[in-house]
Amino acid sequence: MRDKFIAIVLLVIMILNFFDVFTDISLGVPSWHILSESLIVIVSGVGALFLIKDINARTSDISRLKQELLISDDKFRNISDEMITARHEYSAVIHNQFELWSLTSSEQEIAMLLLKGLSFKEISAVRNTKEKTVRQQASVIYSKANVDGRHEFAAWFLEDFM
Numbered sequence: 407m408r409d410k411f412i413a414i415v416l417l418v419i420m421i422l423n424f425f426d427v428f429t430d431i432s433l434g435v436p437s438w439h440i441l442s443e444s445l446i447v448i449v450s451g452v453g454a455l456f457l458i459k460d461i462n463a464r465t466s467d468i469s470r471l472k473q474e475l476l477i478s479d480d481k482f483r484n485i486s487d488e489m490i491t492a493r494h495e496y497s498a499v500i501h502n503q504f505e506l507w508s509l510t511s512s513e514q515e516i517a518m519l520l521l522k523g524l525s526f527k528e529i530s531a532v533r534n535t536k537e538k539t540v541r542q543q544a545s546v547i548y549s550k551a552n553v554d555g556r557h558e559f560a561a562w563f564l565e566d567f568m
Contacts, residue, residue, distance in 0.1 A: 521563060
C-alpha cells in the first residue's frame with residue numbers, strides 16, 4: 407500500500423513538473439531552470455516506473471506463492487491422511503506384538519505410554535496410580551518383551567524403520 411502511494415506521488419510530481427516545464431518554456435525562463443525541472447520529470451517518472459514494475463513483480467510473486475501454498479496444503483492433507491493410516495496400521499502391529507508377549511490390558515496401556523515417551527511419574531499421574539506400581543509393571547513388560555529397559559523396548563519397535 408505504501409509503495410502504491412509513493413508511486414502515485416512520484417507520478418503526480420512528474421505530471422505537475424512536466425506542465426511547469428512547458429509553462430516555463432513559453433515564459434522564456436532560463437534554460438538551466440528548464441533543464442533542472444526536466445530532470446525532476448525524468449527522475450520521478452523513472453522512479454515511478456521502477457516502483458510500479460516492482461509492485462507488479464511482487465504481486466505476481468504473491469499470487470504464485472498463494473497458488474503453490476494451495477497445492478502444498480493439498481499435498482499435506484494427502485500426506486496427513488497417509489500418515490494417519492500408517493499410524494493406525496502401526497498401532498495395530500504394536501498391539502499385536504503386545505498380544506504375542508501376553509501383556510495384560512493394563513500393561514499394554516503402560517507400554518503404549520512408554521513408547522510415547524512419558525516418564526514413570528507422568529504415567530502414574532495419567533493412570534492415577536503410584537509411580538512405584540508403574541515401575542513394577544514396566545519391569546514386567548520389559549521381562550515379557552525380553553528387553554533390558556525402556557530404551558531397548560522403544561528401539562525394538564523402531565529398529566526396522568532405520
